[in-house]
């Protein structure tokens with residue numbers, strides 16, 4: 001029964017070779033993101049994870065903001081490299097932005113203060129589960145995608161993104177998944193011995 005799921009997670013890869021096309025219609029992309037947000041678990045079922053799907057001109061707007069932020073203060077080769085990186089993702093079809101709503105984290109922390117230290121950790125764990133679910137679903141649809149944390153998304157950039165898309169200021173960025181139809185398969189991936197990473201003890 002788990003074979004299909006395990007085969008799906010093995011298909012998910014980082015594919016940087018994305019185009020500005022999508023063979024998957026926007027409605028289907030939206031349905032995938034909604035289902036992934038709905039079914040990805042959160043601690044105490046607080047449902048703190050948020051996602052924003054941008055395509056077309058909205059995607060260009062996003063990556064222009066990131067480009068401006070990432071190349072700020074840079075000069076020469078460093079500026080050229082930063083600009084090339086953002087231009088690459090701007091050349092994709094769309095992006096999914098992931099956030100955690102800090103208002104939800106604060107509310108649950110006030111309710112159960114004994115877990116004050118754990119809630120932020122569990123929030124990022126929940127974010128990671130959601131990232132993987134959308135990333136895997138998009139890959140199964142034949143899209144190429146990567147998980148990006150460009151320049152760790154400065155507070156200033158996140159504020160610019162919140163303003164540009166009318167998002168609450170309590171939504172803090174956890175990652176961005178730029179995607180598009182793939183121009184090439186993902187690069188080869190190597191794996192260390194699984195025996196060193198998984199231990200099994202029997203009675």
Ligand SMILES: Cc1cc2nc3c(=O)[nH]c(=O)nc-3n(C[C@H](O)[C@H](O)[C@H](O)COP(=O)(O)O)c2cc1C
Nearest residue numbers: 012013014015128146147148149150175186187189
């Ligand atoms: C939590 C996390 C953060 C990552 N951040 C980035 C990133 O900022 N930029 C990037 O290009 N790849 C990023 N990656 C992708 C990893 O480098 C990639 O998943 C890893 O090398 C394995 O390759 P695969 O995705 O093809 O299986 C991240 C992956 C994870 C799980």
